[in-house]
Amino acid sequence: MNLERELPTPTTAVLRPRGRLTMAAATTLKTAIDGTVADGHHLVVVDLGETEFLDSSGLGALVGGLRVARAAGGDLRLARVGTQVRTVLELTTMDRVLTPHVTVDDAFAAG
């Protein structure tokens, strides 16, 4: 997995994991979310447009990241979610707390 980070404002961030989000990559992503939130970017959008596959470890990193962001008074939201990732979110009912948004802008605009 390759991970790109963009910091549009001092309190927001976009993370773009590319490739397969499985066990090893999940640790990298979780560490990146923790660091981003610790730096004051409390509102994190994870852009999954180029994430090919998400397994349970990947989902664990996203939910763990959501907890960290919320604990800091912010939020973690998903954008550009593909079919496989959507299946995992729906199966586990996690789409109720990690709502998929169509675009990154939509994710930032959501309440």
Add this chain to the structure above:
Amino acid sequence: MLDTPREERFDRVVRLAQQLFDVPAAFVSLVDTDRLFYKAEVGLGKTEAPRAGSFCTVVVEDDEGIVVRDATDDPRFAASPYVTDDPNIRFYAGQPLAAAGGHRVGTLCVYDTKPREFSDAESRLLRDLARWVEKELVVEDELRRAGEVQASLLPRSEPRVDGFEIAGACVPAQQVGGDFYDWQTVPDGAVVLTLADVMGKGMGSAIIAATVRAVLRSSSRRATVEEALADAELALESDLSAAGSFVTALHARLDPTTAVVHYADAGHGLTLLRRAAGDHERLAPTGPPLGMAFGDERVGAEVTLAPGDMLLSVSDGVLDMLDGSLDSLAVLDGVLAGAAGAHDAVERVVDLTRRQARRPDDVTVLALAREG
């Protein structure tokens, strides 16, 4: 480990040794009563040799290992068949290998057909490579034991319930995994069935799976399925959070007198209800995975099994073997068409795993059928 197939993790060490010391042969041998088994080798072209007269027999007894610059000058080996005959060894260096308990099991050796020097630095290098091989041997041993313990935590026999058939199977992708299934008959005569899948795979997930099983077992004896899940979640919360993990589970309770199955599904969502009439439906989760609740209260749901109906729950490893999407469940339903009962259904799913060249995730299946 004797007579096991070649493995890359050992092969790479002997390839490296052969290149580093520029010798014709390097190998890992395991010493048996009267023979040497070559677990990895380059330049030998065989998997075993007689132990009598071998250098390895001496090396395995020696704490420091040995270096023989010219075997024809060494009284221990000058008459050895390995020196006087093929492969006509002259130079030989070997290090003993200890297994998990510290007992010696074999050697890492290099040889040449002409005499040569071997510096202290080269001896140290060979010793380092031997420690590497030992580490691989220990990992293997620990994983094998862990796999045995985990297998012993699965139910050994099915509960006998008049009018119903129950079956389950678990095929870990590695020696151990994070999936399990379980069942028990509780004091009021009901049968409680569980299929759970811990995030990730391998040893870390297996440790958590053992804890989840124990907690669910004790919380299920008197409570309803949703109360049992809620209790288990409370007990496991801090452990799951510390490990950054979560668990999906189907937890169900069959009342054999009414054929009603009361269930709670914690973010699992991979349970099929196959009706005798031929149609099927997926039982949707009744809540989030354990360790992922954001203040939700656990709720349950009910289905009644008519004669010939079957409930079948699988882990997501089954989904990955098909196309990974929910459409897989329709494919799975096709695989189960005409299944004679719970055992036949479980066997059909396990059979799918046998046809996979590479199975990245654990595969677990649990079936409950009402006789027709």
